[in-house]
Amino acid sequence: MPETTSSLPVAVIGAGPVGLAAAAHLLARGLPVRVYEAGPEVGAHVRAWGHVRLFSPWRYNVDPAARALLEGAGWDAPPGDAFPTGHELVDRYLAPLAATPRLADAIETGARVTALGRLGLDKVSDRGRAGVPFVLTIAEAGRGARRDLARAVVDASGTWGQPNPLGASGLPAEGEADLAERTATGVPDVLGRDRADYAGRTTLVVGAGHSAANVLLDLARLADEVEGTTAVWATRGTDLSRVYGGGAADELAGRGDLGSRLRGLVDGCRLPLARGFAVTSVRRCRERLLVDGITAEGPRTLGPVDRVVAATGQRPDLALTRELRLDLDSCLESVRALGPLIDPNLHSCGSVRPHGHREVSHPEPGFYTVGIKSYGRAPTFLMLTGYEQVRSVAAALAGDLAAADDVRLVLPQTGVCATSRGDADADGCCGVPAPAAAGTCCPPAPARRSASTSFCGVPA
Known part of the structure; x- marks a missing residue:
């Protein structure tokens, strides 16, 4: 490392589970670190869905280097087989981790990184690029902006703050912006804070992801408690194998149960489902809403409804890194090396082979995209993946390439796998014949409902 940068810290963007794990691994390697969190507290994105219970137990959610820091501070670890909510993940893990003596002074909240570059060099310039410090533009609420320097940057800023629009084209649907007060994104707290918006x-x-599943299950519970509460489900695709999952074959029982309960609502005719419905517009109908879309059979309208929840996934913020040389998958906006392994057009397994610093690096020396942001727009990510990514990155930045390249990642299997979307009836798993013990690897598609079943006069 050139003398001009050797004394500078490694900048970590984002103080969520993966960002704090990165900081813990860097400190364990003796590297100075600075963590920038845009929110008012660590785990701000997790707080946004804090009412949701994770389908992975505590033993899968705590990073080893983070655990070492916590145990050194006398941490009272939660039971490994218990399932935390998002709030519990922050309160019992992330907040105590951020308060440990070695991390506390390294974390700055309310500090949003708005731009990244190389000091004195734009994206085009080649002159000694690897030896020039990174420059970060930091926006602080009420205090303007400042510039900080770093020897390397680990971007763990996630994607939660960048929801995909309701429009199936990737652009806002017609009328979506004008009716934003009637549309929620992500996972609203249907049974708690937001109950009044949905009851009755x-x-x-x-x-068609786990966020949608959680909302629909909460709405079904609310319907049992409050008369007049109903839900309708619309999916752009027709293959729901990923969200339904492998049931009892899923190695994460909570994830398997989530999908099984959702499928039970549909099969039990408690939840009208419009598959293959691509939203094009939202419009008022007196005091209610109509949602227009296109299907394989032609135009279709759903409604009237009172509210819409766009649980349509998230996308990375690419404006942040415009002056850096990145190598991204053209489809997913993930790091390029991961694209073919996680592309939902090709895979539904929810798993990925072991990978580390080489896969999450870029042509920009010293810059790494980790955590769920490394997956871009891909829908399936587990914290275990991010923890191994940052362990490898920290080792590489410390010069220990043997440890950095020794990547090991074993993820709980979903029990369902298909090689292409829409191939839910395949009798093989990931392109090879399914072994006898994997009979639920690719379960058959659920029976189609009768065409005469309707919702608000529109064929289901």
Whole structure:
């Protein structure tokens, strides 16, 4: 490391589970670190879905280097087989970790990194680029902006703050912006803080991931408690194998149970489902909403409904890194090396082979994209993946390439796998014949509902 940068810290963007794990690994390697968190507290993105219970137990959610720091501070570890909510993850893990003596002074909250570059060099310039410090523009609420220097940058800023729009084209649907007060993103707290918005009303949930599943299950519970509460589910795709999951074959029982309960609502005719529905517009109908879309059979309208939840996933903020030389997958906006391994057009397994610093690096020396942001727009990510990424990155930055390249990652299997979306009836797993013990690897698609079943007069 050139003398001009050797005394500078490694900058970590984001103080969520993966960002704090990165800081813990860097400190364990004797490297100075600075963590920038845009929110008012560590784990701010986790707080946004804090009412949701994770389907992975504590033993999968605590990074080893982070655990060492916590235990050194007398941490009272939660039971490894218990399932935390997002709030519990912050209160019992992330906040205590950030308060440990070695990390406390390294973390700055309310500090949003708005731009990254090389000191005195734009994206085009080649002159000694690897030996020039990174420069970070930091926006502080009420205090303007400042510039900080770093020897390397680990971007763990996530994607939660960048929700995909309701429009199936990737652009906002017609009328979406004007009706934003009637549309929620992510996972609203249907049974708690946001109960009044959903009780006794009809809600359309758009999306086919675990966020949509959580919202729909909460709405079903609310319907049992409050008369007149109903939900409708719309998905752009027709293959729901990823969200339904492998049931009892899933090595994460909570994830398997989530999908099984959701499928039970549909099969039990408690949840009208419009598959293959691509949203194009949202419009008022008196005091309610109509949602227009296109299907393989032609245009279709769902409604009237009172609210819409766009559980349509997230995307990375690429404006932050415009002056850096990145290598991204053209489809997912993930790091390029991971694209073929996680592309939902090709895989539904929710697993990925072991990978580390080489896969999450870029042509920009010393810059790494880690955590869920490394997956770009891909929908399936586990904290275990991010923890191994940052362990490897910290080792590489410390010059221990043997440890950095010794990547080991064993993820709980979903029990369902298909080689292409829409191939839910395949009798093989990831392109090879399924072994006898993996009979649920690719379960058959659920029976289609009768065409005569309707919702608000529109064929289901």
